[in-house]
Amino acid sequence: MSIHHHLSDSTLGAFTAGTLIETISLVVASHISVCPDCRKRKDQLETIGGIQLKIAEPEGLSSDALQKTMIRLGKQELPHVISPANTSSLSSSSGAALNVSNSEVPKPLRAYIPNHLEDVEWKPIAPGIKFFAIEDLKTANGTLSLLNIAPGVNIPEHGHHGIELTQVLKGSFSDEIGRFEVGDIADLDSDIKHQPIADTSDSCICLIATEAPLKFTSMLPRLVQYFSGI
Ligand SMILES: [Zn+2]
Known part of the structure; x- marks a missing residue:
């Protein structure tokens, strides 16, 4: 990696x-x-x-x-x-061989989601976009979820009320900042607006945590947000 x-x-x-x-x-x-x-x-x-x-x-x-x-x-x-x-306790001292197992899911996450991403109970929220809320750690304001984005599909442009952290678990996406592949993390604060788009070769699965709900900039995504709770 x-x-x-x-x-x-x-x-x-x-x-x-x-x-x-x-x-x-x-x-x-x-x-x-x-x-x-x-x-x-x-x-x-x-x-x-x-x-x-x-x-x-x-x-x-x-x-x-x-x-x-x-x-x-x-x-x-x-x-x-x-x-x-x-x-x-999450890591070994073996450098590049860290966290290697037959699971695509990093070790700290395994208490919250299935070991294999295909076993996640995805919920479709928009064409080409599926969602899974990790409820166990939901706080008063913050959210934690997985997004499964079909190849070439883009997430509507949005900003943030606080920190948004996105880690790529499978596939890759690109946005105004660059290209993000497996293991990469997008560490964004409230000054940044972006519009991620999944690369065309494979679905992109990301782990996303926010301090507060995302701020979408157009009405349709706001409606999706209303119904899905992200
Ligand atoms: Zn790092």
Whole structure:
């Protein structure tokens, strides 16, 4: 897998700091599981964060202070969150051979969708476009879904209210920014409007997380959005 589009510094920084919502965090973890470059940058950020924490740590604060606080609050275990620490078990040290299995689905996603993309229960939402909502991680504002786009079909132009992360799981697409292939991630903020189009050779399946519903720029896509909830 040759990856050309990576996570931005700000997204990786927020992931490392644990400030992203879960839907966005899952896509970050999914990309990191297949991208040695981003995993190395995440490790560097964690090292810097650890040094800063050490400097700022008050005298006498023990390493199990958080655990003790949770027990005091009546919670015996730390809450399960998708965090940078959890991603360490997602990868091996074998470089390019990362995440290799007979599944097209990156490891962090396998708890939420079938191991094989053809087993997903797709819902048609527009000619050439099928959709699957991953409800388990739906937050108050964010969404997490899979889009299955037929060869040559374009997604209507849209902008965003916040971060939109798109990871290609199968096939490829192109937009104003460039061409995105398997493993690539489009890390877009609210300033960017784009109109992705699936390449003509194969269907393109993407994992998409948004902080808020997309802003479509014409009426028909808005209607599709209304009925599909994306
Ligand atoms: Zn990357």
